[in-house]
Amino acid sequence: MSKKVEHLDKVTIRFAGDSGDGMQLVGTQFSNTAGTVGNSVNTFPDYPSEIRAPEGTLYGVSAYQIHFGSKKVNTIGDKIDVLVCMNASSLKVNLPNVREKGIIIANTAGFGEKNLKLAKYETNPLDNGSLSKYQLIKINMSEMMKQELADLGISPKAVERTKNIFALGFVYWLFNRPLDLTEKWLKEKFANKPQILEANLRALRAGYNYGATRQEMIVQYNVHHADLPKGTYRNITGNEACAIGLVAAATKAKLPLFLGSYPITPATEILHFISGYKQFGVKVLQAEDEIAGICSAIGASYGGYLAATTTSGPGLSLKVEALGLAVILELPLVVIDVQRAGPSTGLPTKPEQSDLNIAYYGRHGEAPIPIVAASGAADCFAMTIEAARIALKYMTPVILLSDGYMAQGTEPWRIPDMNELPDLTVNFATDPETFKPYRRDPSTLARMWAVPGTPNLEHRIGGLEKEDITGLVSHDPLNHQKMVELRQKKIDGIANDIPLAEVEGEQSGDLLVVAWGSVYGPVKTAFDELREQGHKISYTHLKYIRPFPKNLGDILSRFERIVVPEMNMGQLADLLQSKFLRPVLRINKIQGMPFKAKEIEIKLLELLNNKGDK
Amino acid sequence: MSKKVEHLDKVTIRFAGDSGDGMQLVGTQFSNTAGTVGNSVNTFPDYPSEIRAPEGTLYGVSAYQIHFGSKKVNTIGDKIDVLVCMNASSLKVNLPNVREKGIIIANTAGFGEKNLKLAKYETNPLDNGSLSKYQLIKINMSEMMKQELADLGISPKAVERTKNIFALGFVYWLFNRPLDLTEKWLKEKFANKPQILEANLRALRAGYNYGATRQEMIVQYNVHHADLPKGTYRNITGNEACAIGLVAAATKAKLPLFLGSYPITPATEILHFISGYKQFGVKVLQAEDEIAGICSAIGASYGGYLAATTTSGPGLSLKVEALGLAVILELPLVVIDVQRAGPSTGLPTKPEQSDLNIAYYGRHGEAPIPIVAASGAADCFAMTIEAARIALKYMTPVILLSDGYMAQGTEPWRIPDMNELPDLTVNFATDPETFKPYRRDPSTLARMWAVPGTPNLEHRIGGLEKEDITGLVSHDPLNHQKMVELRQKKIDGIANDIPLAEVEGEQSGDLLVVAWGSVYGPVKTAFDELREQGHKISYTHLKYIRPFPKNLGDILSRFERIVVPEMNMGQLADLLQSKFLRPVLRINKIQGMPFKAKEIEIKLLELLNNKGDK
Amino acid sequence: MTTMLQDIVVKRNVPTNQYTPKDFKVDIDVRWCAGCGGYSILSQVQRIMPELGIPREKIVFVSGIGCSSRFPYYVNVYGFHSIHGRALAVASGLKIARPDLSVWIATGDGDCMSIGGNHFIHACRRNVDINVLMFNNEVYSLTKGQYSPTSQPGQKTKTSPFGVVDDPFNPASLALGAGATFVARGYDRDPKMLQYLFERAAAHKGISFVEIYANCVIFNDGAFDKYTEKEYRDDTTVWLEDGKPLIFGKNRDKGIILDGFTPVVVSFEDGNYSPNDVIVHNEKDSTLAFILANMTYNPNVPRPIGVFQSIEKPSYEEKVENQIEEVTKKLGEGDINHLMCGEDFWTID
């Protein structure tokens, strides 16, 4: 195939096929390879909500989208540049998102009569001219692999299963990407199945060679490597980053790690990963429910562990009572909530940012808990460390908010050296002379931590109001007021121990965008675009929500208008209004889908053009 | 005894003694009698938190306070005018609250050596002159009763037990109150124990006659009957008012009543009362936990009942997940939360107003729930009816906030005629032609309610996002946004169906007090006092918190300063700031005790005197 | 005119031939994986529904969350897909409120025995008249393969990559220990058996618990093959039949006797034992039910399938109604005005 090379900053590829077609696998391979050659990468797997939907159906389409570029990419890409579709349904579902002139690579074997019917196509779109706006590359991948592997004598089913690797090989050719990473990976995966290994290696090269030898002309996109900071990188999902973050935090704290958890989409993978870390001495209890998950973690924390519990919305709802207990006990605890679309079961596989309210306000009584929020997959690592740091230093539960989008999408992560991470060493009380269960460190207001097993520090804690210093049960009215205020003051004081908020763009002026969580990607992209267009606009992204950075009020006061884009009905916006008494404009999307950068750009542009419209 | 009669508008009596001394009983009798003769009455029982603390101890003192008057009394009284104390500890504990020149009626038999020691008195306060600032009446009640009942041949223990009735009789004499109500009550209570009845009747009269025949002079307070609106009255606690309110609401809705609940202080009595209403066909499930309590109620609601669940803070925390389910199911449900002091177990027997946040914000996802708040014991009835009305009309869970103070204190309640109550009749769907599970009434946005058993309306509901109108499971992004907005709009729309907020005092000006819940009593008292002193000040009491009354924003905008007194750290204040962007001043007390009217008066006076201090 | 709840509670008469299984099918795609054990359970439920003589509108399926809990969407009766673990709590409220309804639960081993364990044991204790169909696939499937409280020691799943260390519940023992009156076990591969068990469950007044081995082809494929596949099952299971001796084996040449209290397999071949020596099943004997239930994980004896226990006790909702009746008889029907006034009221005019 002759190719016309076009240089691009960023490209979006989407591998789409049936649930059983292995699209997640090839997507992951491509994104790892892209990372390895120095591109900035952002990915997102898009599963159907059924475990295994019937073959070929529209709702059974599984896809993996990769956005990579020579500049920092912050989203999974609004529009698809290259769509690989293994069957008719995967074309149908994804076509609306392919940009004009984009490349469509279709496996013609997936466009048989049955496929067309299931996809509700009357005629074959590959043949009826309806795709003339695109560059269509038709390949009968199944047939090609049949020929390629005829001599191997493996089952037809096994042959058919290699077609995804063929497609991957072809795409590698198209972008001139090396095969070695995937070859290495295949060799490890199929170490014990030499025939299958051979079949897959052949498929990879067949796809690659097919490109090189094909006759038609095609425009190929070339993407230079990005100008990323020096260092060692890997692609990582938010969930894996949280899991590794917990182990790293425990290492830095010189404490063993305990995770008490109950499976729930989209947080379960954190539990999966950590269940595989036994060699780190990690103890995991897959509990009978979310309540036991958090309570067992509280028990382990009492025993001197770095303890954590992981969940999503419905699980967080169940943990509410025990969170209040952790507050009054003043024990360290990391609570990771991977938000999904609610209310109730809602759209369980879809992301949303609608647990901020419950994280902030969702306890009976006055029970303040610090909240931090990761801004993307890679940032989940850093914020897990921060959550652990605050929990241990201030003797408090801390809620880390992630969401289903960053939890399952990947980003390249610059792997920090362990020495770069903060020291989290704790100071257990051991001296009976000075020990009082609720004596506080005057600077942090954290109470003393004495764990069972320490001679002569026997004491009793619990959910009843505590007397200041002694920790005895107290019904004294003034003591109650004092303790409520102390607990509040301790949390408020953390503001002195977190980074100040930063403003990108003008430091004062007309319009400030404030955001939190995974909307970072689309907002940052839109913001950069608008700045490039010469607009005066500013951006503050919040990773600390309770307490807010000390300078946030000051920042807000320097702008005439504030706007918060959120995947909810305005929870951060309401909070800012309550705390800072500034009217806050809102851009809300609550569709179980992340914002597109373009959507945000358009909304911000509208605001920029309608200055009067306050 | 000769008495000098002094006319007073309001008097506060406190009966105090050991847990076993029957103080609750005589308190209740006195307050019923006061009500019957036409006084305005407000009472509060004050138990120790131990079930039965050791006899004579300071922490074992049990008391019952009654504030009654010829004007509307709204609190239990800041200072005690008459203290009845059955032993030394009950004097010790309550003396700080007796006003100067107040009457102390002491049972000298309770001031023996052992009693004094337990009360940590070095010398007998009845004899050492330390009570010279008060009018002290010393009576050896135990001895008097021994003599009085010598001929009856009942056990010394039984004799001793009549001393509280003696004290009651004496207080009746002091206030010239009739004995007949208590006599009637004794006759019913001891119908089967003629000797005990006789003993108690004698005790009552002995106490009364003792007053009439005693030699010393004493100032007696006379209290005219109050100018209450015409009607039939009774004293009622908030918990009983809620219980009766639920039965009345079911009657007006022509629906059977179901209560699914789990015991918890201070809400348990609602469950107690309703468990006694079997003859009303009420079905009660004392569930295995709070989650089963609410879930069983949701099940009953699905079956066409007026369903309710009752709880306090820790229980509300546990109901959070199921509340979200009720939101997406759009089924009617009344949730009564009797607030107590948190966080966690906190001060379980003490009132607080710190569950507003969790009621308002405490669910994962976007899950708005209407909130109403009773302002006092008697108002619990009206607000229970309102909660049921909103739940049934709008097909939604509704949270009614009460608190431990109004729940256990009494107020006289003008018993409404059933015809005065709103018609709550519901319209079950029955027509297969028009039925769609999520078809809405265009005016209320309530969905149709079809209960199992209705032929040809078989349909399925659940916690997954629903398709508009059909109610089928839908993962469609735009449908999700639409449904989230519809659910919000439905709740917001209730603002058109609730009374406007009212302003007492100036309709605009400098300082507006906004309050909610049981702080009504002390705020109203302080407010009236300040108005009488000629101050310009205004007051709005909120009984509807979600949505707020439509005119609230307008009201707030008419005042320069807004202040919210609350038994929490400022939860309503924060909410007002968030919704109306007005800075809100705060008066917070979080001591497990209601405000005193005087405390509020002083704080408000400070504000009135420091106008500049915004 | 408004319809009152009383009107709806009244029972319609249904001629027994009114329905066919098709009447219980719903016009949407069943979205389980091809080969999922759920399909067979669904078919058998749809097949027996017409036999129950209950009007369709009087039947309700309640579920929690899980693959199994999608069930209510697929049966054309009233359906309630609640939240994880709470099906029995919801259904208890519904059944107590509405004893006229036939209330069924579709639940999974996770939904019922993990997060829902408390509601399960309390429903057993109370004996609410609900039919519980627990799809036991020994794994959490909807969340893509974690171990469950019925997973087997050593089982590798996403959360037990090195093998499960937990011991599993024995569902029948748990139900019996909690006081369930009807306890049975069946499996997806035998439609007739399931139909029989479902009919028995429906006929039983009080709680009926049916554990169903349901193959999950994706996350725990073949977990029950040893007990459900033709080539093994005659030798690896024993069918419990009331009044019948516990005989099993392809040639029905083996039986179960008690050695002390320990069940032991004996063969009739060598003439030492005859069918007369073996335990005779008695559904009314609670102790026997325990002995049989405890055979479940005992590798030396076949796994019992069928009805472990079926004993009569008044159902909870019935007792609730009876108490209301008695109290009403004694105190007279409640008078709301009297309730509002209480004993001590006064009038101001």
Next chain:
Amino acid sequence: MTTMLQDIVVKRNVPTNQYTPKDFKVDIDVRWCAGCGGYSILSQVQRIMPELGIPREKIVFVSGIGCSSRFPYYVNVYGFHSIHGRALAVASGLKIARPDLSVWIATGDGDCMSIGGNHFIHACRRNVDINVLMFNNEVYSLTKGQYSPTSQPGQKTKTSPFGVVDDPFNPASLALGAGATFVARGYDRDPKMLQYLFERAAAHKGISFVEIYANCVIFNDGAFDKYTEKEYRDDTTVWLEDGKPLIFGKNRDKGIILDGFTPVVVSFEDGNYSPNDVIVHNEKDSTLAFILANMTYNPNVPRPIGVFQSIEKPSYEEKVENQIEEVTKKLGEGDINHLMCGEDFWTID
């Protein structure tokens, strides 16, 4: 210098004569009602603690909420008064994290079997090495007298003014059904018996469940008199002793035999039966344990008191540690840098 957790986990040696019961008393008033059954339980715990040979700082009492759950305040060891129903969940986390500790639970019939039921059955299933002392007073006392899941049918309480309609749990059966390895019952009125049972519980590895009839003088006074008072108990209860026949009666003239699987009382007086005919207790026999547990509410037989079952199984926290050890042996000790880098990383420089 900072103290590391490892330093604390290390066990101190305690000479067995180091402690007296006084060392386990706390210098605050015990705030139970005079006559409460809790006092006896407290004393017996304090009495056996010195015998355990465990350093005081290694002992932890965890509780939920209830009168009984105030217990930890009264013992001079580490104490954790958690929230209602969650003691076993907290304690499970603690014990799994810290197998070096001796973990005890003080709980009530409501705390343990009502709201805490799920954690209870799962702790039994997992066999976590925790000693559970359940104060059964058949009522919710702290909340002033509502019925509990062990209240008796017809019992009048504040929430059952017309009598309880629920059937109660049989705690021993529930524990056995859930898989508990050590199950026992005792009562407040017999200090020696309690000491014995507590020592047995402490010695047992894995979960130990001790149900203790505890009189609540305020809300359910005398509920157990029939079984605990000198004048009745010899005839109304039977003491379970391993290897000993089930003989009871003031004159030890009655015994228990099995008729089929049904326990029946026989008298030795008329010569038809002798002590040799009666059931011999065997703590290792799970089936027998069920038969005995099921006698609890059977009015025709005495109520069993003592150890129903005590069988050996590895404890959960031990299995967790073993798996960690095995995996570590196989994969080598975890390397955090390796974990962070994963398999596919690249370097930009």
